[in-house]
Amino acid sequence: MTINETNIKYDVEKLEGSRVKVNVEINQSERKKSLEKAYKSLVKRIQVPGFRKGYTPRPILERYLGNETFESEAIKIVARETLEWFLNKENVTPLRDPYFDIPDSWKEDENLKFSFVLEVPPEFKLGSYKGLNIRKEKVEVTEEEINRVIEQIELQxxxxxxxxxxxxxxxxVVYLERIKEDSSQLPPMWFTLNGKVFPELEDKILGMKPGEEKEFEITFHEGFYEKDLSGQTLKLKWRVNKIWRYERLDQETFLQKVGVQSFEEFREKVRESIKEERERRSEDKAFSEIMSKILENTELDPPLSYVQYLAENIFREFVNDLAKRGMSLDDYLNEKGITKDEFIRNVIEDAKNRIRMEMILEKIAEVENISVSDQEIEDSIREIADSEGRDYEEIKKExxxxxLINTLRRNLIREKVKKFxxxxxxxxxE
Structure with missing residues (x-):
């Protein structure tokens, strides 16, 4: 025996965070039936002394528990039945359990009023996502860049x-000790003389021997990695504690190590590697601009629970990353000149935009019939196995x-949508 839908009145109120509030009024004629349902529910659960569970007469059980308990149980039953009826009638699938706001009692000859809040999948219309005319940077690789990468590989x-x-x-590579004019010491410094990081210092320490000291004035450029010294000019005594020098491989051994037949082949390999990385970065930048445009012209209010969950993860990961760098959140906030409330608002907005982006990509995949076949899933698993040097069946079982199949499928669809x-x-x- 379910609730009679003719005895239900309701209206729906939209709330922020892809939620709706359903305000309900149940006709008082449902009260008697609901109290009987409450009895049938309670008698199975409550043991009254002198009676077997499930066989306590209603008048005895009412006196034992009190009218308030019966009315409260009746209201909960009505609320659950109304929710089920509403979901079927409106064809709604909530994203999480609803929040009920129900009274404690239901007086005779009075209608019952209560409400519940549902979080539902957001309905939205895609804005323009084609013909946005985003410019992609032309990728070029210079000989100087190739030489620089080759030099780094040689050193490695x-x-x-x-x-x-x-x-x-x-x-x-030198290990330098630094002594101030008041005889106090700055932390020691590891330094590579490569002509790029600190050329002014290189010029002054060239020719020094292990254990030798020199006193001179030096300006630490703006943005120097030691923030306390950035932009300062100091007179320091510099002592060369240790020196290391690279012993480079001969060309034949080097070519064997990098797996090529000739130096020209290796240069071309480096060129392609740099170009591929630049292409990827260029595409990522262009894709980010495309998504920004789509986000601008698509109204989408992401579900509150999704935002809360993702924002908490973003916040936690950020604080953990700071800790790895030896910083606290307060240190970071002071450095950036923002309050904790401002930071949290930024995190929440970041979470909203990430969720909006994922939902938009899913919607585009749906509209454009972009999908991934089982064979493509299999191929992707094989690629993972090959890249990790492991057995295909082992990776597949894991x-x-x-x-994780659905996660893999979503990632592959996302890449297809990105390409589209x-x-x-x-x-x-040009």
């Missing part, structure tokens, strides 16, 4: 040897056991 493969005798030369949006909106720069 080289052996670093200590220099016991001799003097500081270009390319060396993904299936962790119920780039194709539809990019203008190549």
């Amino acid at each position: 493969l080289s052996k670093l040897n200590p220099v016991e005798e001799g003097q500081v030369e270009k390319g060396d 993904i299936e056991k962790g119920d 949006l780039l194709e539809q909106n990019l203008i190549e720069e």
Whole structure:
């Protein structure tokens, strides 16, 4: 026996965060039926001394529990039945359990008034997402950039040897001690003489020997990694504590290490690697501009619970990252000159935009019939296995056991939608 829908009146009020508040009024004629339902529910759960559970007469149970308990149970039953009726009638699937605001009692000959709040999937209409004419930067790779990368790779493969005798030369790594005029010491400094990080200092320590000291004035440029020294000019005594020098591989050994036949082949490989990375960054930047445009012309209020969950994760990860860098949140806020409330508002807005973006991408995939086949899933798992040097079946079992197939499918669809949006909106720069 369910509630008679002719005895239900309701109106729906839209709330922020993709929520609706349903205000309900139940005709008083439902009260008697609801109290009987309350009895049938309570008698199965309540043990009254002298009676078997489930067989206590209603008058006895009412006296034992009190009218308020019966009325409260009746109201809860009516509220649940009304919710079920409303969801079926309006064809609504809530994103989380509803919040009820119900009274404690239901007086005879009075209508029952209560409300419940539902969080529902947001309905929205996509704004323009084609023909946005976003310019993509033209990717170029210079010979100087190729040389710089090759030099870095050469150094990574080289052996670093200590220099016991001799003097500081270009390319060396030195360990410097720094003493102020008042004899106090600054933290020691590791420094590579590569002509880029601190050329003024390089010029002054070239030719110094291990254990040698020099006193000179130096200006630490704005943005120097030691923030306390950034922009300052100090007179310091500099002592070269240790020197290391790279022992580079001969060309044949180097080519074997990097897996190529000739230096020309390696240069081309480096060129393609730089170009691919630049292309990826260029596409990511263009995609970000495309999504910003779509977000601007699409009204979408993301679900409150999604925003809260993601914002909490963003906040927690950010604080953990700060801790790894030896900073507290208060240190960061002071450095940026913002309050904690401002920071939290920024985090919430960031969470909203991320959710909006994901929902928009899902909607575009739906409208444009962009999907991923089972074969594409299989191929992706094989790529993961190959990249990690592991067995395909082992990776597949891990993904299936962790119920990650749907996550993998969503990621692949997202990449397809990204490619589609780039194709539809990019203008190549001359």
